[in-house]
Structure formats: C-alpha cells, structure tokens
Amino acid sequence: MKTLIVIREKDYGWMSSFFPGVHPLVVPICNKPFIEFLLDFAILAGSTAVRIVSDGSLNSVEAYCETGDRWGIELGYGSIRQNDSDETVMEKNRLFCSEDRVLVINGFIFIRYADKAGLKSFFAETSSGSLSRCSSGSIELTGIPEDVSAAPGTLPFSLTDLHSIDSYYRLNAEILTDYPSPYVLPGYSNEPDCHMGRNVVISKGAEVIKPVVIGNNVQIMKGAIVGPSAVIGSNVIVDRESTVSRSIVLDNTYIGEQLDIVGRIASGNTLVDPETAFLVSMEDPHLLAGMNKAARRQGLVLIRYLAHAAIALLLILLLILPYLFFRILLSVTAKWQTRAVTFYGANEGKSFTSALPSISCGGTTCSLFTRLSLDRFPMFFHVLAGKIGVIGSFPLEVKESGHGETEIFSGYRPAVFSYAEAEDWPADAGESAIVERYYAVHGTPAQDIVLTVKAFLNRMHPGEQE
C-alpha cells in the first residue's frame, strides 16, 4: 500500500502566527514533529511508499524527512496548486496512485488510534471509499482491497482537527497523559510518563513532576519545577525558581528566573495563552525575563578582564610553540593563508579585525590544528587588549552589506570561545544563543575560567556528542 498526504496552506495557515518560520508539519507534538505521527500511521497501515503534496513550500519538511530512509519507506514530495480540486490532486499524482491501494490523508488532521497491530489488516480488508471525515480533513482509500472476506466493523482510528492553537495545546496534553501511549515517543524512557533526551541536566533542588517530555540539551536550574504535564523541547534552559507546568516550551527557548509558565505555550520570545490565543512577544528573540542582573555586574568588569586576560596569556604561552610549528610546516607546503575577518565588538558601533589562519586541507595535520584551537590563536591577543573575552558569544562577522547587525542581542559578548562550545550545545546561531544568554545573566569570572577550559577541551574532542 501507499499513502498520499495532502496538506494545504489554507488548513495550516493559522499556525504561522504562533510558530513563525516553522512548517506546521515539523512543529513538534510532544517531542516529535507532527509529520512523524502521520508517517507512523501510514507505516502501521501497511504503506511502503509515502508522498507528501502541498500547495505551499515543503522545503523544511524535506530537509527533515529526506527520502524516508530512517523509517524504511520511500518518501517523495509533490506540488499542487491552491485551487486544485481533490480530483485534480489525484490526477496530478496518477503514476504514484496507479498500481496500488492508496490511503489518502487529506487535511491538517491528527489521527488517533489505540490498536497499532490491527491497522494493517483493517486497511487490507476495507473496501475503497471515504472512511472518515472531520471539518478540516478526511481519510480515504482507493484501489481494490486484498481480502474482502471479513467485513470490518468500527473504524480503528479517529480524526482530530488541528484548527486552532487550543486544539494543538490539548492534543499535546492528551498524548502526554494518555500512557502507555500508542504513539512511539523517541528518547530515553527509563520510567513511564517521563521521556528524556540527551544532555539533560537537572540541578540539585530542581523538581521534575511526571508526566513530562524533555528534549535534548536541556538545563533545569536550582529551585525550578517542571511538570506535571510539561513538554520541554530541545536547547531549553529553565532558570532558577521558575515553574513550567501544563505547558509546552518549544525548542531554543530560555525561560528566565522566577517565572511561572502555567497553561501556556512558550516559544523563543513569545508566550501564548492557548485558550484565548493571546500572544505576548518579548523584545529579545530568546529571553523570557528581563536582564536585570546585568546592571549589578558592572563592578565585575575589571575582575572579569583580569581573569580573561590571565587565561588568554596562559593559552598563548601554551600554544605559541605549536602555532609557530604549524605555521612553518604549512607555509612550506603552501597551505598557509590568512583571512582578515571583521567582527562586531561588544559595544555598539565598535568592531575588531583579526587575521585568522584559513588553511584549506583535510587530513590529520589540519584536524590537529583546529583541535588545538590554533585557528583562533590570533584572537587571544584581542583578549589581552580588552576588546573581547576569552569566553562569551560566538563573534558575529561584519558583512559588507551591514547584514547580521540584527542578530546582535543585548547580552552579546564576542569571545574566542563560546559558552555553547563549553556546554557542548549545537553551534547553530539560534541554538547556541540560549546558552550564551544564560551566561550573559549568570556568568562569574571564576566560572568563565572553568568554562574556557571546558570549551578548549571540547574542541579537542569534536564529534563525540553523538
């Protein structure tokens, strides 16, 4: 059997104001993207090939699902146009639909089922036609059944409309409490009702109350309470003494100190009340609390400089010989080049330029060069000059067009190493920003020294995250 998933912009358009820039099919429900629930259902129903067609862009869906290898199916994509009738959609997909039975999932709907094992035989035996319908979608079967001998009784599944933020919120809550869940949730599940991803740090004095689902790279700080009924995405920090219950926190969100998130959806800088669909946005793209602590730390500036300069000096002394050795070695083989890169400085309008080595080769020599952080060696001198820190944010490059300035946030502190590297977080700008913001609020000079060493060591052993 095959499955054709038809999803139209008019059905999911409402989602864009709550999850800007994220395709509705990859918006998570509990801890996996919506599309995975549809694929699971298609596979349980006996499909070996699935095609997703839409009148909108499927780019990010394709980037996530690729060719379906991970599920052991053949996954393809197609385009339809806004005003195409269901009949035209079938015509456009004539070859895909020709030889086989095809299950057509049409609309922005969630399919509930309780009995996983029975789905395959149900679809093999059911005669063709429309099986189930709800206001924003339907399930239909085409082709000739394999075995009509058994007359199927009631449907082993039901449809739920996804037509509002409230329906999305409720669906998450139901899947979470409905244990044992028929919907396989990935992640470690050492006990019922508690699904956890990789690199989850729960500080002493923090409390996690079931049922919860927690993603990868999550830090729950001292005195924080997470749960019951909390869905926490990946790359999230719940800061000291904050509470998250009956709520969904999406990926890349920093929940500041002493906040109560109850019955809400938090995503980046927005907080939504699902019942009223009321949405509040904060100025900073990730921060859900004021940075009131930053002011108090002004007195620390000198101590901080001394700590950073000391460790930079230490690293210079440690690395100067290897650096010169590589420089001579690579110059001889004509692989040594430098590139002048200009970065935004810590203060508005300021920038600094560093001539960074840019060596173009693979192999062990070059990997060793990077592992020893020699590629950033010249930047240590900027630390001594007080222009940057030894640990802080990834420095943002000044582009000729002036683009990128928008990415600068209030706690931006360019540095040789980033906090994300110290904490082994993904290096993508959006994701590392969370951990950088956390330290922009909490960092102390002593902690910075420890974290610099961690970042340095982490760079020495890359790729051990997975």
Add this chain to the structure above:
Amino acid sequence: MMIRERNHNGVTIVMPVGRLDSSSASQFMSGSPSFSGNGKIVIDLSEVDFIDSTGLGSLVGIARKKREQGGDVRLACLNEKLRKVFEITQAFRLFDIYDDAETAAGRQG
C-alpha cells in the same frame, strides 16, 4: 538541444531532451511553434536531467506568454533534481505539475 513533439487527444506534448541550462535555454524557447497561441500544451520533462535558473526562466517565460494569449502550459514528469529547483524558487506555485504527460494533456484540447 533536441525537442520532440507528440499529440495526445489534440494537445501538443513537447519533450525537450538533455540539459535545460543557460547554454540551451534560448534555443529551447524558440524550439516549438506551440509555445505561442491560445492552445493548451504539456511540456514533458522526463528527458531533462538537469535544469538551472535560466532553464527555469525559460519555462516561466513560456507560461507567461501562453497565459497572456489565453492558452496554458502544464508540466509533467519532473525528476527529483528538477522538482527541487521548482521547490526552492517557489516556481511550483505557477505550474500545474503532473506525474505523467498523458494525464496532464487530459481528455480534450
């Protein structure tokens, strides 16, 4: 660039063969009389294994011309590489894209 043509129920199916890129696009655009006029045509891309922005531009140009004159162009048989180009440029919003050329041609002209 070679262009083959066939007829299905009175609808011209144009089939370019080869790469549709900046070195062949202008030749393709002037390659068939069916590219102007008010008839419906189908461009069968099953024999095109590569398309770039100029090739895409030529298809967009043909579609504009045909639609201005009251005709239409449908596309059929895009391989993965071609489909990706339509996806990332949003060009899929302009075209009716079919699995096979005969269904695209439909019952009447």
Add this chain to the structure above:
Amino acid sequence: MSASITMNLPSDIRYVRIASNTARSVAELFSGENGGEEGKYEEFRNAFELAVTEAFSNSVRHGNSPDKGRQIFITFSPENEGLTASVADTNPAFNPEIPPPDIFSYPESGYGLLMIRQLMDEIRYSRKDGNNTLTMHKKLKNPHNQ
C-alpha cells in the same frame, strides 16, 4: 580528496557545462571518499553542482564587456566536513543581497542567488582589488540525520 582544485574558464556561457560537470565530479569524489554509499549523497551532489553552475552563469552574465580575455576562477576545497567552492571574477561589484524575485510576476531571471542561498549552508561575498569572490560552503551531513 585532501587538496584544493583550481580552474580558470573563459567568461563565456558555452563553458558552463565544464563548470557544472567539474563541480559534480568534485562532489562525487569528495562524498564517495567520506563513506558515501551509492545514492546517499545524491542530494549533496545535486546541490553542489547546481550552486556552482549558478555562480558561474552569474559571473558570465555580469561581465558583459567586450573584453574577450576575461576569465572566471573557480576553486574547490574540502573544509570542515564539507566542500567549499569559490567563484571569482573581475566584473564590476554587485550587491549579493538583492531580494528574491516575486514569482507571481513571472520573472524570467533573477533566481540564481536565491537558489545558491537555498542550496548551500553558507555563502560569503567579498570585493577586493577589483575581484568579486562568491564563496559557498555545503556540509556533507544533514544535521537531522546523524
């Protein structure tokens, strides 16, 4: 492959397939050596081939001067678990930040940079000593599927 590959082509659209084919061969060699079983890195190869083709065509198109001797310099180098291509020319400077075309106005050109941006993970434009260089990088691995 551990070394860079450099080639110079005349700034003439007839050479576009040499640029494309070389880009594809380089991507095949690189992905093949990095544990790519057949088919697994097709997407990587297609994207790399197409992005280099677009960059080359752009360079030819912007160099509409009578100077027949103009050349386009292409470099391929393995870098940070991916491939980098840079395409350099001596044309007048251009603005790499032009907005993508509005598809509903049926534009026949202007898709090149949009496509490069979508296909590659990182692009950088620089103007130095009368040279435009467009540097593009694509990672071999999909971050979702490690």
